Amino acid sequence: MSLQPFTLVTGKAAPMLAANIDTDVIMPKQFLKGIDRSGLDRGLFFDLRFLPSGELNPDFVLNQPAWQGASFMVVGPNFGCGSSREHAVWGLKQMGIRALIGSSFAGIFYDNCQRNGVLLITLDESVLQRLGKAVSQADQAQISVDLEAQEIRLADGQVIPFQIDNLRKTALLLGLDAIGSTLQRSEQIKAFEHRHLAANPWLS
Amino acid sequence: MTARTLYDKHIDSHTVCPLDDQGHVLLYIDRQVINEYTSPQAFSGLREAGRTVWRPGTALAVVDHVNPTTPQRIAAMPDAGGARQVSYLAENCRDFGIELLDILDKRQGIEHVIAPEQGFILPGMVIAAGDSHTTTYGALGAFGFGIGTSEIEHLLASQTLVYKRLKTMRVTVDGDLAPGLTSKDVIMALIGKIGASGATGYAIEFRGSTIDALSVEARMTICNMAVEAGARGAFMAPDEKVFAYLKGKPRAPQGELWEKALLEWRKLHTDDDAVFDREVQLDATTLEPMVTWGTSPDQAAPIGARVPDPQDVSDLILRQDMRRALNYMGLEAGMPLSEIVISHAFIGSCTNARIEDLRDAASVVRGKHVAGHVRAMIVPGSTEVRDQAEAEGLAAIFIDAGFEWRQSGCSMCLAMNDDVLAPGDRCASSTNRNFEGRQGAGARTHLMSPAMVAAAAIRGHLTDIRHFGARP
Numbered sequence: 001m002s003l004q005p006f007t008l009v010t011g012k013a014a015p016m017l018a019a020n021i022d023t024d025v026i027m028p029k030q031f032l033k034g035i036d037r038s039g040l041d042r043g044l045f046f047d048l049r050f051l052p053s054g055e056l057n058p059d060f061v062l063n064q065p066a067w068q069g070a071s072f073m074v075v076g077p078n079f080g081c082g083s084s085r086e087h088a089v090w091g092l093k094q095m096g097i098r099a100l101i102g103s104s105f106a107g108i109f110y111d112n113c114q115r116n117g118v119l120l121i122t123l124d125e126s127v128l129q130r131l132g133k134a135v136s137q138a139d140q141a142q143i144s145v146d147l148e149a150q151e152i153r154l155a156d157g158q159v160i161p162f163q164i165d166n167l168r169k170t171a172l173l174l175g176l177d178a179i180g181s182t183l184q185r186s187e188q189i190k191a192f193e194h195r196h197l198a199a200n201p202w203l204s
Numbered sequence: 205m206t207a208r209t210l211y212d213k214h215i216d217s218h219t220v221c222p223l224d225d226q227g228h229v230l231l232y233i234d235r236q237v238i239n240e241y242t243s244p245q246a247f248s249g250l251r252e253a254g255r256t257v258w259r260p261g262t263a264l265a266v267v268d269h270v271n272p273t274t275p276q277r278i279a280a281m282p283d284a285g286g287a288r289q290v291s292y293l294a295e296n297c298r299d300f301g302i303e304l305l306d307i308l309d310k311r312q313g314i315e316h317v318i319a320p321e322q323g324f325i326l327p328g329m330v331i332a333a334g335d336s337h338t339t340t341y342g343a344l345g346a347f348g349f350g351i352g353t354s355e356i357e358h359l360l361a362s363q364t365l366v367y368k369r370l371k372t373m374r375v376t377v378d379g380d381l382a383p384g385l386t387s388k389d390v391i392m393a394l395i396g397k398i399g400a401s402g403a404t405g406y407a408i409e410f411r412g413s414t415i416d417a418l419s420v421e422a423r424m425t426i427c428n429m430a431v432e433a434g435a436r437g438a439f440m441a442p443d444e445k446v447f448a449y450l451k452g453k454p455r456a457p458q459g460e461l462w463e464k465a466l467l468e469w470r471k472l473h474t475d476d477d478a479v480f481d482r483e484v485q486l487d488a489t490t491l492e493p494m495v496t497w498g499t500s501p502d503q504a505a506p507i508g509a510r511v512p513d514p515q516d517v518s519d520l521i522l523r524q525d526m527r528r529a530l531n532y533m534g535l536e537a538g539m540p541l542s543e544i545v546i547s548h549a550f551i552g553s554c555t556n557a558r559i560e561d562l563r564d565a566a567s568v569v570r571g572k573h574v575a576g577h578v579r580a581m582i583v584p585g586s587t588e589v590r591d592q593a594e595a596e597g598l599a600a601i602f603i604d605a606g607f608e609w610r611q612s613g614c615s616m617c618l619a620m621n622d623d624v625l626a627p628g629d630r631c632a633s634s635t636n637r638n639f640e641g642r643q644g645a646g647a648r649t650h651l652m653s654p655a656m657v658a659a660a661a662i663r664g665h666l667t668d669i670r671h672f673g674a675r676p
């Protein structure tokens with residue numbers, strides 16, 4: 001399955017700067033009972049986005065006019081911690097989120113985003129705070145993320161550079177199918193496996 | 205050759221090829237464990253692309269997350285979603301040739317309990333599975349880590365993952381644990397010390413006299429919860445206790461092969477001169493029984509402490525997080541933790557529902573009775589654990605004390621099945637996560653050791669296990 005390439009994306013950035021937002025909060029348990037990926041936009045941040053009455057919670061950032069339809073989220077440290085559930089990333093993607101910008105991300109969540117073409121940008125805490133402050137103002141919420149140039153462009157003209165491994169960058173830019181790429185190395189894997197099992201015969 | 209950590213040795217011996225000069229490698233994975241809720245889309249992906257499973261014999265599937273744990277085991281799932289996941293898992297296992305331990309199998313249980321129990325996990329292996337608590341396998345001298353569904357598909361198709369080498373952290377725990385303290389208190393104290401993201405980007409090696417003295421099962425609790433500090437993997441050098449634990453297990457090597465394996469397994473340790481990126485020390489003699497008061501596993505304190513006051517914290521973000529947590533938990537700053545009244549007690553999960561955990565809990569509740577306002581449940585980690593506990597008379601002790609004695613599964617650790625708390629319920633829990641809504645929307649979780657849960661169930665409030673016997 002190839003992915004939508006990520007090149008230059010412009011859109012609103014919603015701030016959500018609390019620490020340790022876990023995948024249970026991003027996608028609660030009642031939305032994990034499917035065998036496909038559909039309908040997870042409904043479950044995203046369910047307990048925060050909806051009031052007990054079922055109406056949209058007007059206090060939640062993604063429900064506020066300035067950040068509705070956001071393409072990006074600017075998030076607090078250790079975002080995506082906890083459960084490995086990829087449903088969290090599918091939900092974010094279905095809500096239109098193309099990239100998350102934070103100071104640190106949980107490991108499994110990081111890999112899950114990469115596999116789904118969702119760009120994760122890690123910035124120093126002080127730079128992130130500056131960005132968070134900017135996009136928290138309704139008239140500054142619009143930003144552009146240029147992956148090729150590795151730059152975030154703010155509404156006021158500021159430019160924030162970011163780092164990313166080339167391997168990840170290329171995969172995102174081209175929307176590569178990771179499995180297809182790996183299976184091109186089938187002969188290498190077979191040769192390794194042959195040696196590995198010969199050296200550790202109890203693994204056969 | 206330069207000195208290497210045990211982590212380096214695992215990664216080096218499983219590297220098919222480097223992929224760049226930034227630490228990415230194609231990593232060969234020896235085993236994976238598959239459950240019904242994170243795997244369906246991976247199998248669908250294979251079907252859509254017309255791909256096969258590379259080596260079906262290296263995967264073991266089990267139903268654990270969505271099944272009910274009612275005392276009478278039945279094959280049918282009570283809800284349509286769970287039923288669909290269970291039947292699709294069976295269909296996938298049949299079509300792709302993977303062994304399935306279904307709900308009626310005597311070997312069924314929580315994946316991280318049954319995989320070691322079956323001897324499916326061996327020292328020196330690298331294991332990846334679609335569940336974050338795959339870190340558990342570090343206790344056996346293997347290296348395990350959690351992956352998402354897309355990675356499960358990648359692994360099924362190619363037996364490999366595109367992997368980036370982690371930094372290494374060594375946690376040295378020395379000294380004797382005081383009576384009443386367990387490995388759960390060790391790992392909760394560590395998470396409290398380094399924080400919920402303190403080990404993000406790291407693999408942790410645990411060592412020290414405290415670890416050496418622990419049983420293999422107790423060590424699993426530590427490696428299991430290392431992920432709650434952000435670690436992408438945890439490991440411990442395998443020792444004679446590990447080899448004794450594995451010997452004779454159904455899937456462990458036998459005879460000549462066992463002897464051959466043992467020779468290799470004894471080499472699995474960090475070289476003396478190896479350098480870790482970070483060193484952390486923990487003095488086990490100063491530890492007290494730990495409980496969480498907040499909604500992140502690092503929001504924990506000794507049971508003798510009080511609910512902390514956000515006013516005392518200078519960091520603005522931390523203070524806001526604490527306020528939010530106390531608000532969700534319905535707690536007042538300054539209140540003694542031991543006065544927190546519970547409505548539920550839960551002993552279960554891949555962290556603490558093995559036979560030793562149940563023995564611990566039974567020794568606390570023997571001859572006593574659960575407080576009138578508490579609903580108390582025991583959900584054994586596997587069907588084998590359940591059977592053994594019944595044979596040892598533990599089940600009778602629990603039932604006499606007023607606990608529900610249930611079938612195995614993940615159950616109320618994450619409440620994907622019908623074991624769900626109501627808003628406002630407050631649960632003393634032997635599990636691993638106290639996140640908002642984890643055990644049910646609006647429900648409140650306090651993490652602690654199984655013995656501490658047992659004591660809280662009897663008293664009706666959080667209780668210091670060290671003083672439990674002394675008071676009426």
